Amino acid sequence: MAPKRKSESASIAEETESPAAKRVAAPDTPATGEKRKRGRPRKYPEGSTPKRPDGPKRGRGRPRKDPNAPTPSKSTTPKQGKRGRPRKHPVENGTETTSATTRLETVDTTSFEGRSYWLMKAEPESRMEKGVDVKFSIDDLASRKEPEPWDAQKHIRDMKKGDLAFFYHSNCKVPGIAGIMEIVQEHTPDESAFDPAHPYYDEKSNRDDPKWQCVHVEFRRKFNKLITLTDLKSYAQSVRALSNMQVLKQSRLSVTPVSVTEWAFIMGVADANQAKADAEASKNDSAEGEEPESSE
Numbered sequence: 001m002a003p004k005r006k007s008e009s010a011s012i013a014e015e016t017e018s019p020a021a022k023r024v025a026a027p028d029t030p031a032t033g034e035k036r037k038r039g040r041p042r043k044y045p046e047g048s049t050p051k052r053p054d055g056p057k058r059g060r061g062r063p064r065k066d067p068n069a070p071t072p073s074k075s076t077t078p079k080q081g082k083r084g085r086p087r088k089h090p091v092e093n094g095t096e097t098t099s100a101t102t103r104l105e106t107v108d109t110t111s112f113e114g115r116s117y118w119l120m121k122a123e124p125e126s127r128m129e130k131g132v133d134v135k136f137s138i139d140d141l142a143s144r145k146e147p148e149p150w151d152a153q154k155h156i157r158d159m160k161k162g163d164l165a166f167f168y169h170s171n172c173k174v175p176g177i178a179g180i181m182e183i184v185q186e187h188t189p190d191e192s193a194f195d196p197a198h199p200y201y202d203e204k205s206n207r208d209d210p211k212w213q214c215v216h217v218e219f220r221r222k223f224n225k226l227i228t229l230t231d232l233k234s235y236a237q238s239v240r241a242l243s244n245m246q247v248l249k250q251s252r253l254s255v256t257p258v259s260v261t262e263w264a265f266i267m268g269v270a271d272a273n274q275a276k277a278d279a280e281a282s283k284n285d286s287a288e289g290e291e292p293e294s295s296e
Contacts, residue, residue, distance in 0.1 A: 018257045109264045116163045117258040119177070119247050120150060120217075121170035129199035138167045138178040138222050147216035151190040151200065156213040159183050165217065166258065166266070168247070169226070176228035177266065185216035224272040227266060241265040 124137035141148055163183040169175055190212035192198040193205040205211035236242040242265060246256035259265075 001207050013116045045283045082194075102288065109260045112260050112264050112267075114201075115161060116158070116261065117263040118155065118159065118163060118165035118183075119168050119256045119258050120152075120165045121168045122180070123171045124169045124178075127171070130197075130201075134199055138181075138219070139202045141167065141181060142219040142222060143220070147184050147218050149192075149214045149216050151192065151212050151214040153212060154253065155255045155257060156187045156215055158257075159186060159215050161186055164220070164263075166263075174226065174228055176226040176231065177223065177270075178226055179222040179292070180220040181217040182220050183215050187213040187215050190214040200270070223270045223273065224277050225270075227269055227273075231269075235265070235269075239265065 032087050098185045108283040122136045123134060126133050126135045128134075161183055165181050165183065166177045167179045167181050169178050189207065189210035190200075192200050192203075192214075193210065194207065195201055196203075200212075202211055232242060232245065232248060236245060236248055241261045242248070245258070246253070250256060
């Protein structure tokens, strides 16, 4: 007998070893006598109507509330958690807290009403103009014994005695608000514009129709920390109070108006910086005042 090929012997072995396939019995005809169809079988025979239960018909959804039932009182115990996305920053000491910028933005502006506010720029670093150094910083203003004339073209005529202005260091390595000065004398023609030897001489200006005006200002306060232009831009992106500040939108102007809200916010930043510095100084003084323990 000729030997069988390996493929043939393997297929024969599989046929002999594999059990016979099970035969699936056809489902019985439903008790209703109907021909079986695809899908879920009928709950009730065709043509028959189920008996309707006694009582009102029940609708879909949540059952109707009894109008006569008393309304339960709300619990006064605070909930441990809230629905929704968890906090990005955890609550401190289990109490609600607000960010520093949010607290500053909600500062009360009523104490700042009744006057106008401005921002006025000067150059704190040396720059020669017609052989004269035009450097002028807030320290220079603080050293003046008499009111200092301050010239500009725009907004000078709108300034009133008693208005306050931010002293802004401009055209320097780190521009920003350095402190506060007060308008002590309202606008008059700028005499320096008529002097050919002066760095700010303007041949187009004349006494009949002066092109330049000046007000006189006095030093009021120097901030312990400069509020930089970078700080102002950062606040403007996150705080609505500074979103329309003119110095950020019209950077070439040397004098710009400041709203009450903007003034209040920036003063809040300055006061917060001062309070932080005072607290650190007090802490350092306390540490220096402690006597070292004796080694005996």
